[in-house]
Amino acid sequence: MDRFVDGNSVSYVPPGKLQSYLTQELIKETPEEHVRQRVIRSLVEEYGYDLSQIRVNFKLAVGGKRLPVDIAVFHDGKPPLQENIYIIVETKRPEIKSTDKESGIDQLGSYVSSAMNCEFALWTNGLEKLCFQKIESKTKGQKYEPKPVIDIPIHGKTIEEYEKPDFTQLRPATELKSVFKRINDYIYGRQGMREDQAFHELLKLIFCKVYDERSDEIHFYVTNKEIGSDMGAMSVKKRIDELFDSVRKQYQYIFKNDPKILLNPRVLAYVVGQLQNYYLLRTDADVKGDAYEELVGKNLRGSLGEYFTPRNICRLAVRILLAMHTKQQIQDAKIIDPACGTGGFLISVIDTMRQYYYDREIAKDPSHERAMQIVDDEIRMYCARCLYGIDFNEVLVQAAQMNEVIHGNGSSNLFSVDSLKAPGEWPIDVAEKVKLGSFDMLMTNPPFGENIIIDDRHLLSQYDLAHVWKENDDGILERTDDIKSRMPPQLLFIERSVQLLKPNGKLAIVLPDSVLSNPGLKYVRHWILTHTKVIASIDLAKEAFEPSTGTKTSLLILERKNETEMALEKKGGKLPDYDVFMAIAGKVGKNSRGDSIFKRTPEGEMIEIEKETYIVKIVDRSKVREKLVTKEPILDDDLPHIGDEFVEWWNRKGRK
Template identity: 30%
Template sequence: MAVSISRILKDTEYKFDQFKTEQIEALENSISVKTDKNGKEIYYVQCLAREKEIKLTPEECVRQLYLDTLINEYDYRTDRIQLEYPVKFGREEKRADIVIFDKDRPTVPYIIVELKKPKLKDGKEQLKSYCNATGAPIGVWTNGSQISYYNRKDPNYFEDIPNIPKASQKLSEILTKRWTIQDLVEKDKLLNERKSLKGLILEMEDEVLANAGVDVFEEVFKLIFTKLFDEMESGRKKDRTLEFRNYGYTETELKEKIQSLFDSAKKKWAGVFKDSDKIVLTPSHLSVCVSSLQDVKLFNSNLEVVDEAFEYLINKSSKGEKGQYFTPRYVIDMCVRMLNPTEEETMIDTAAGSCGFPVHTIFYVWQKILEKKGLSRSHLFTLEKKPEECTDYVREKVFAIDFDEKAVRVARTLNLIAGDGQTNVLHLNNLDYERWDEFTEDENWQDTYFEGFKKLRKLRKVEKSNQDFNFDVLMANPPFAGDIKESRIITKYELGKNEKGKYQNKVGRDILFIERNLNFLKAGGRMAIVLPQGRFNNSSDKYIRDYIAKRCRILAVVGLHQNVFKPHTGTKTSVLFVQKWDEKLCPKKDDYNIFFATMQKPSKDNSGDKIYVKETDGALKLDSHGHLIVDHDLFNHEGLTQDGIAEAFAEFAKKEKLSFF
């Protein structure tokens, strides 16, 4: 009976996701089992390169599987391969896991493969030291799950390459091959190498950005912005050659090409960068960054890939000191499903961050438009041209406001992409609405935001007043941290008073946001807002709960797991869902049912890393668009997970005859 290698790899950092089922089965069928004097089973296998029986450790499992790949897929003969190749460092000697020798110089290492260090950062350092000591131009690191390929340009720079050459190929053939969007879909590094965009940015920081003397947020933002534009252009003209690639150019030529592409992107998506903005990375630093990003497909059926990277960049540059933590996209999707917006309704996020609520509302409404037209959503949905109703919806119905300038630029980028060049994302201090004129009369501000602001003005309740609006749907996760201390702002709000009716010296930012948000809603309008759990429990906050109950029907309270906002904060939060009283849409009642639910699955571990759904064999489960599925119980993911809180609420809403279900 074959021995399962998952048994050998259990509880280690090694995996076998990189390999084909038939490779794994062939290895398992060749394992022999012996017992030592204590009766413990020890596994052996005939080595593919050394032609002798060897003990099978977790590292050796991955080495034998990768040897199989090198021999049978890349066609390297075993006489060009040596295992445990000695590499000298002064008096010390270390052993490289796999070395492939140069075809014309059979004693000179050409490719070095590192497996001993199953974490990328450690493995890459070890690999670099071996390549530098031997002069090998190509390095590979893998732990069986992730894999990385590098070209050693000089001792300091190791550039990512899309693959290693086959035995019959030269490295230059790999580097100069022209790519279309289809090549990117097939060879997407995030899927094939099990990388994340955030992980690649961290790698770039380690390699070049930390010492480049540049604003990391700005430079990476420029590169992602440029690459998104390149993919969008190719997605609409499938035979176009991708331009965000190094096809063997000199570093200076590459910089000119990427700058020109960035200039085109700025024209297409105006109001994110200034016309005069330039890429300031040196040609050699830029070359390393382009090689890291060029094999990544940023566009998919949602914008989660770029979203996660921007979240990291914004938090890194603002250190989260404003309590502005991006709402995980699965929490957003639950809120959208529970409020069930339609294409006729207006929607706003008043503390937009990177615009998660608006973007996911757009996707939700688009899905309904597509279904109505009998169209399906492809895995490149975000870059394809949409039916006119889709862009009309973004142009006329979806709004967002945020005070953080970096967040607004990211939000505009995501919205411009989602809305095909349309966006109503505005840079304003939402709580200080009386001073909006100071922004709106500024010519520079007008150049970027005025079109969106004109549309927002049409939704005012009273002409010339920015206090009350007529929105159908509002979703927001206002910043929790920091109090408002300016009395001229506090005195504009009922909730600026304490339970005794006296204006306070300082008020929690999120408390004022509750009132501000309700003022954005028309009668019958509905809201989802993320709040600290204390607002629901603390006896001192009873006056806030009374204020809400007076103006609205409380629809639901959903308690989120305390890991949801990690690593930024462990604050326990809940989402409050309300609908403003209205004779027709939500007639006033003294006694009514409220939906309560608590998230049971943590969705992230204690360090803030997402927990993903796994198949029965332990492999990570992918949905129909190739995305990993976060393990939560908020809703059913494409029929691949169980029904959750959102589905239970929909049943409740129908039974209660709520106006929006």
């Protein structure tokens, strides 16, 4: 049922139902139906076919029977009749394999033969994806047979034109999770590598793909002829090896220990074929973020307490910090994450700035392509000028560098170094760029956990919070000269983060709730209140970091005090009173298993709202952007509302 709320069309989907992408009607929810709906969306938004060309459960006459085809795509301008079918698609639930005797790809053969003008077929279970072209059979007694091809053609292109992609054919992806998983699993299974090695090889190729998208001519491709032979696969390997050599020359700081791509020619050709038609640089940030987060998380999560920060928390932190600055200040503000992991906070900054630059350029001139080109240049300059990240884990830093490149940055200000060490012990190139007291904003989620402890006495000696604190006769906490033998890193990161900021610089930090409530950590809270002003404290739901860790956390927003403020407070003998923004996020868009949770009515109906997007179609051999309105479920997440409330509070009271 559709209703209008605040001018938007809102749908309510009962439990056990889905809203059809094709008809907007309610249909039964099943694992196979989820796969079919994703494929229909892909056919429209990625391949450019019109909804009017698509039918589901189309009855096909096969050997005296009428069998339902999961999806039929018809030739342009033709009525939905069997003789007008152009593409047949079979969708299965994920546990059905392509080799299954009854439901696998063999089923497609009889379907394709029965539709005389059908030219292509696609079989998928949401993970596997197999594409075929119908050709005349050389087998006696068989008229047609399916020939494996890399992909079905996009709307407006023939298979011959589709052989070597040009930039008009590249399309933004609507979903990349299953693509990356399919490739990662293929490398792992066919190359005989460990999963982490397979992941690393995939990252190299993603890097090559993005690099190629910035060139004048496409080199990241494989033709159907090449993928079908050893000689052809060798040609692909030679082409991609040359491309990777160019990548290594430009990004020596990322690939200094990676002289070559390690995949064999056949596996490499497969991976290239799976990625070649996407335009990663033009793909929505959330689509890339979902896929990259899943890929990285599966391979690198949690060995040293580095539980990756969910993107909704990153967005909230970035929104709050940017809201406290003018647009001009944001343009030149230096921002750092001293425990950057795979770069979640930094990517949120890039996404926010990309939208700002895009809106600015569209207001000047409505040309989308012109705006995107300017935005790409602006983002690269902004990141080189303003954005920095540090992490102790070299593998995570490389993943962050690649993450930034996928999102349009050159990633030159990301360093693998222990940010808790004294700056004098950092490499010279890092010490020259990252100086204490030089950053306007900082956002971080430092590693925490029972198994990670800092016990280096030399390192501990430089921190106030690593010393023993005692109350004097007046009951005031004071630092002694005694140094503790061991410390959890999150406490040291509080102090290092404040040290990195300029006076009156702003900080967003995720901390375990024990820091805010444990009686034994009273001295830490005293240090925070002495050296910073608490702007906001946001209590995060226990599910925020589950299932990686069950540690309850809060997001603290702090402002470093300047020397004058601290001197006056010390002279006065007490801390001043001031307002603090406080909020509780009871819901964070997911449950304890990490599954997304969407908003529902009291009766259990899922709430969906209209979302405008743009798709690219090929019309008369030229790209045309077309607006498309779809329905999307709404995450049951309090964080966006908390962001709204903070901005309103800050504009009303916080700036004073």
